[in-house]
Amino acid sequence: MGERLRQEGYRGYFELDFLLDADTGDLWLGELNPRVTGASSITNVTAVAYGDMPLFLFRLLEFMDVEYEIDVEELNERWAQVQNLDEWTQFILKQTEDVTERITRAPASGIWRMPEAGALRFDRRVTDWHTVSDESEAFFLRIAGEGQYRYPGADLGILVTRGRFMNDEHELLDRARGWISGVKAQYASVPLDPDEPPMFEPEPFGFKIL
Known part of the structure; x- marks a missing residue:
């Protein structure tokens, strides 16, 4: 999904909303929001609480003409660890x-x-x-x-x-x-x-x- 947005010329933060059928376990894509959303604050503070870099800073980098590399798989793996989850x-x-x-x-x-x-x-x-x-x-x-x-x-x-x-x-x-x-x-x-x-x-x- 992110790669398709990049091809369309979009740069920056986006979020996906999913709908979970509690009876069947089926997961459905609800909508795509190519912007900072009302849920962004929760997402970002969780990363900061554990000394990580919030996604919003990557959005800023996209518009600061800064060259950077990111290991997406490593980042996702780190954020999925139980000790890095906050409620x-x-x-x-x-x-x-x-x-x-x-x-x-x-x-x-x-x-x-x-x-x-x-x-x-x-x-x-x-x-x-x-x-x-x-x-x-x-x-x-x-x-x-x-x-x-x-x-x-x-x-x-x-x-x-x-x-x-x-x-x-x-x-x-x-x-x-x-x-x-x-x-x-x-x-x-x-x-x-x-x-x-x-x-x-x-x-x-x-x-x-x-």
């Missing part, structure tokens, strides 16, 4: 309720904490999610803010945390449900006034990259 979760929080309202309160972007026996609370304002220390913390990137609108399917924000939110059967863990309800509880909204003009213009693709 992170990136979770896109969407509006699932069938209501459309204007947001009057929204959680801030930054690090939030959820102690085992406590409620969700804001811990510190940062823009770098790499400082998440353990599974009791998560970085929240707010997408829908005060004055904007929540509607079925709308992206409210993105959570990044250590560990997993799903089990091997692809079911949400209680931990995940706790974070979902905790973040949603930070939002407040009011029904729309049909005579009220929109307060904000949407920002297309402004939320795609962490």
Whole structure:
């Protein structure tokens, strides 16, 4: 796939999305994204955590007129080693309720904490999610803010945390449900006034990259 992109003149980062049939084990190609994507941050931080070179730096090299060689087989073998695997979760929080309202309160972007026996609370304002220390913390990137609108399917924000939110059967863990309800509880909204003009213009693709 990468060789075909090169023949077409594309240089740089790309990602492939696959769909796995959990019943049959069949693997299907979903789509090809010839760009940096929303999942790129997770892919790159895993490499950096173990002292390796993230793929994004290879993308930069492609546009810096630097000659370099890379052993693809050796790189893939190293990244496949169990000791080099790390568990992170990136979770896109969407509006699932069938209501459309204007947001009057929204959680801030930054690090939030959820102690085992406590409620969700804001811990510190940062823009770098790499400082998440353990599974009791998560970085929240707010997408829908005060004055904007929540509607079925709308992206409210993105959570990044250590560990997993799903089990091997692809079911949400209680931990995940706790974070979902905790973040949603930070939002407040009011029904729309049909005579009220929109307060904000949407920002297309402004939320795609962490």
